[in-house]
Amino acid sequence: MGQIRTVMHADKAVVEAVYTHLAGDEPPAFRGAINDVYRLAWRGRHFCIRVRRSDDLFAYEKTFPKEPLAAALLNRATLETAVLDQELDRCVARLTSLPVGRGEPFVHQPKLVFYDFSRMVAPHVFTVSEWVTHTSIRDAALYDKAGAVLHELHSPRFSSFKRRLDEAWQPAAQWLSTQIDQLKHLRGVEAEVEAVENRIKQIGPQTSRFTLAHNDYHPLNWLEEGAGLKVIDWDNATIAPPEVDLVKVKYWAKLDADGNYRPDHAAYEAFLRAYQTAGGQIDCAMLAVCELLWLPKIIAFEQAREAQGLETRPFPGSQQMREALKALLHSEDLNVGHAV
Numbered sequence: 001m002g003q004i005r006t007v008m009h010a011d012k013a014v015v016e017a018v019y020t021h022l023a024g025d026e027p028p029a030f031r032g033a034i035n036d037v038y039r040l041a042w043r044g045r046h047f048c049i050r051v052r053r054s055d056d057l058f059a060y061e062k063t064f065p066k067e068p069l070a071a072a073l074l075n076r077a078t079l080e081t082a083v084l085d086q087e088l089d090r091c092v093a094r095l096t097s098l099p100v101g102r103g104e105p106f107v108h109q110p111k112l113v114f115y116d117f118s119r120m121v122a123p124h125v126f127t128v129s130e131w132v133t134h135t136s137i138r139d140a141a142l143y144d145k146a147g148a149v150l151h152e153l154h155s156p157r158f159s160s161f162k163r164r165l166d167e168a169w170q171p172a173a174q175w176l177s178t179q180i181d182q183l184k185h186l187r188g189v190e191a192e193v194e195a196v197e198n199r200i201k202q203i204g205p206q207t208s209r210f211t212l213a214h215n216d217y218h219p220l221n222w223l224e225e226g227a228g229l230k231v232i233d234w235d236n237a238t239i240a241p242p243e244v245d246l247v248k249v250k251y252w253a254k255l256d257a258d259g260n261y262r263p264d265h266a267a268y269e270a271f272l273r274a275y276q277t278a279g280g281q282i283d284c285a286m287l288a289v290c291e292l293l294w295l296p297k298i299i300a301f302e303q304a305r306e307a308q309g310l311e312t313r314p315f316p317g318s319q320q321m322r323e324a325l326k327a328l329l330h331s332e333d334l335n336v337g338h339a340v
Helices: 001-008 013-021 067-074 081-097 140-154 172-183 189-201 242-246 267-278 284-307 318-329
Strands: 034-040 045-052 112-116 127-129 210-213 222-225 229-231 237-240
Touching: 013 045, 013 112, 013 127, 013 189, 013 229, 013 318, 034 189, 067 112, 140 222, 140 229, 140 242, 140 267, 172 189, 172 284, 172 318, 189 284, 189 318, 210 242, 237 242, 284 318
Parallel strands: none
Antiparallel strands: 034 045, 045 127, 112 127, 210 237, 222 229
């Protein structure tokens, strides 16, 4: 347990309880596509342990946690762009060199107790945060709240982007070609990628705005706590156009009677309106492009899960998303982007 001593300021007894819990055989409270979530009750306190079990399916940075990085950037969002660029690089370097530690609090994240990305004590990387007792009823007000909060999350602004957060900055003009190149490395969606590339060329978007995108923003990652909203699962966070975070809610808006996420036009429109009312700007052409870029990725991701015999629910399977892409490619909305 020597690793415990390296967790700065964290309660040593809590840390030890977490490692003991992970060494046991208790099943997770929730099993996601990438992460298993455990609830630890300890001396009247409750903690959420998120353990990344499926590294083979995880396509993003694997050596550092995103929650403390996001909190640091969001708490410094008023800094000038050049200074914020440097702050991001410093955070990545620090988190990579210190794989065990804790982060600073941010109002729209559950309080992070500590993280361990060293794999020295436990075989998987994990984060530990305070358990949020959230509202389970998903009413219309949730989408208004989520739209307004997203505008706050988009406060950090950048003039360039990173393909990965641990790589060098790249000029804005290369963002779209970089995304297309990543699609061409996906398996089993070659025809879809070709169609998407051709359609994007017809739209001809101009990329000039970049923010810290959560990149997995949908109701499963929203926790209502009283009047507030906590946003979880920052693993996919990246530097991208803000419209990236406006796509998934269109397809994963509400759970149906069978426990599957489905579209809900009214909820999605409420979400977009709330984002704009809070001050968010939406480039319709870029929103259409982000939607086109995402669909082949989720098709390939779900195909990989299905090939391993894994359950895709509550999310639609690969065939449903393939049909959604086909419908989008033939939609009149793509002539001007999604009407908002």
